[in-house]
Amino acid sequence: MKIITIGTLKGGTGKTSTLFNLAGLLAEKQKVLLIDCDPQTNLSLNCGVDITVKNLKTVKDIFDDNAIAKAVIFKNPVKELPNIDIIPSSIRLTETELQISARAGRENILKNFLLDNQSVLSEYAYILIDTNPSMGIVNQNAFLVADSIILISDVSLNGIQGAELFIELWENSRKYLRKENNIKALILNNFDKRIKLSGELVEYCRDNEGVKDLILDTIIPASVQVKNTEIEHRTINCLHNNSPIHNAYKNVLYKLQERGIF
Numbered sequence: 001m002k003i004i005t006i007g008t009l010k011g012g013t014g015k016t017s018t019l020f021n022l023a024g025l026l027a028e029k030q031k032v033l034l035i036d037c038d039p040q041t042n043l044s045l046n047c048g049v050d051i052t053v054k055n056l057k058t059v060k061d062i063f064d065d066n067a068i069a070k071a072v073i074f075k076n077p078v079k080e081l082p083n084i085d086i087i088p089s090s091i092r093l094t095e096t097e098l099q100i101s102a103r104a105g106r107e108n109i110l111k112n113f114l115l116d117n118q119s120v121l122s123e124y125a126y127i128l129i130d131t132n133p134s135m136g137i138v139n140q141n142a143f144l145v146a147d148s149i150i151l152i153s154d155v156s157l158n159g160i161q162g163a164e165l166f167i168e169l170w171e172n173s174r175k176y177l178r179k180e181n182n183i184k185a186l187i188l189n190n191f192d193k194r195i196k197l198s199g200e201l202v203e204y205c206r207d208n209e210g211v212k213d214l215i216l217d218t219i220i221p222a223s224v225q226v227k228n229t230e231i232e233h234r235t236i237n238c239l240h241n242n243s244p245i246h247n248a249y250k251n252v253l254y255k256l257q258e259r260g261i262f
Contacts, residue, residue: 001121001122001124001125001126001127002125002126002127002147002148002261002262003114003126003127003129003145003146003147003148004126004127004128004129004146004147004148004149004150004261004262005128005129005131005142005143005145005146005148005149005150006018006019006128006129006130006131006149006150006151006152007131007139007142007143007149007150007151007152007166007170008131008133008151008152008153008159008162008163008166009133009134009135009162009163009165009166009169010133010153010154010158010159010161010162010163011133012154013152013153013154013159013162013189013190014152014154014189014190014220014226015130015131015152015189016038016042016043016046016130017046017226017229017230018152018187018189018220018249018252019034019043019128019130020034020043020046020047020229020230020235021226021229021235021236021237021249022128022249022252022253022256023084023126023128023235024078024081024084024234024235024236024237024238025235025236025237025249025250025253026083026125026126026253026262027078027081027083027084027235028081028083028237029083030083030125030126031083031085031123031124031125031126032083032084032085032124032125032126032127032128033073033085033086033087033121033124033126033127033128034047034084034085034086034087034127034128034129034130035059035086035087035110035127035128035129035130035142036058036059036086036087036088036089036130037059037089037093037110037129037130037131037132037138037139037141037142038089038093038130038131038132039089039090039091039092039093039094039132040089040091040132041088041089041090041091042130042230043086043088043089043130044058044086044088044089045230045233046229046230046233047074047077047078047084047086047088047233048077048078048233049074049077049086049088051088051089051090051091056088056090057071057072057074058072058087058088058089058090058093059072059087059088059089059090059093060089060090060092060093060095060096062087062109062110062113063093063096063099063100063109063110063138063141064096064099066109066113066116068116068117068120069113069117069120069121070120072087073085073086073087073120074086074087074088077233078233078234078235078238080234080238081235081238085124089130093138096138097136097137097138100137100138101137106137106141107137107140107141107144107177108141108144109141110141110142110144110145111141111144111145114127114145126262129142129145129146131143133162135166135169135170135173140173140177143170143173143174143182144174144177144179146182147182147261148182148183148184148185148261149170149182149183149184150184150185150186150187150256150261151163151166151167151183151185151186151187151211151214152186152187152189153186153187153188153189153205154188154189154190155188155189155190155191155192155198155201155202155205155219156201157201157204160201160204160205160208160211163186163210163211163214164208164210164211166183167183167210167211170183183214184214184259184261185214185215185216185255185256185259185261186211186214186215186216187216187219187220187252188202188205188215188216188219188220189219189220190220190221190222191219191220191221191222192221192222193221202219216252216255216256217255218248218251218252218254218255219248220245220248220249220252221244221245221248223244223245225239225240225243225245226245228240236249237249
């Protein structure tokens with residue numbers, strides 16, 4: 001089982017849609033568990049989970065009450081992909097940040113949950129974790145437990161600066177937490193070839209000492225079809241098989257596999 005966490009310190013980069021669609025490709029052959037650690041709940045919504053359901057068990061229950069895996073796993077939210085399950089998020093997860101801030105071992109809560117529930121979680125080849133753009137305690141749990149962190153940036157100066165800031169902040173935190181460097185890749189997303197500046201920004205990124213070794217060769221283009229996956233609650237391989245954007249995600253997955261991330 002490999003654990004991969006998606007990270008960024010800038011909103012609007014397409015982080016969640018990238019995770020959702022890569023999960024769809026992986027689920028064609030292997031079991032995938034999604035964990036939504038973002039209180040915006042976008043990954044849960046992409047999967048079609050109704051987060052307004054009363055007494056819905058979420059990732060908040062892991063941090064609050066040490067819930068067991070069977071209680072919090074929502075089975076088969078994307079009906080065409082029975083290999084995908086999800087632990088949904090809650091908009092009240094922000095409360096948890098405050099409640100656990102003084103708890104001993106607060107950065108290891110998610111790690112301990114995974115260790116304590118190995119008998120249930122061992123069926124999954126991959127666990128993919130979504131986060132929000134912050135370095136809060138819940139996110140630190142997600143970054144600490146990850147075998148690999150994948151950064152997502154749109155093709156913008158702010159996006160790249162967000163990736164650089166993430167690298168710097170996580171470098172400081174991981175040393176304190178005795179974690180090896182697990183940032184393994186940076187995906188450039190939402191590239192619009194019609195905008196001249198986009199090409200210049202890609203070249204800037206590839207020459208940038210802070211991120212150039214992390215950037216994948218394959219760039220995900222801007223596409224309205226990605227928005228369709230959010231609206232339809234179905235991944236790109238279900239909705240737009242063999243389209244250019246589907247092929248782009250497949251190429252990204254191949255590049256990540258080359259790096260040993262998947």
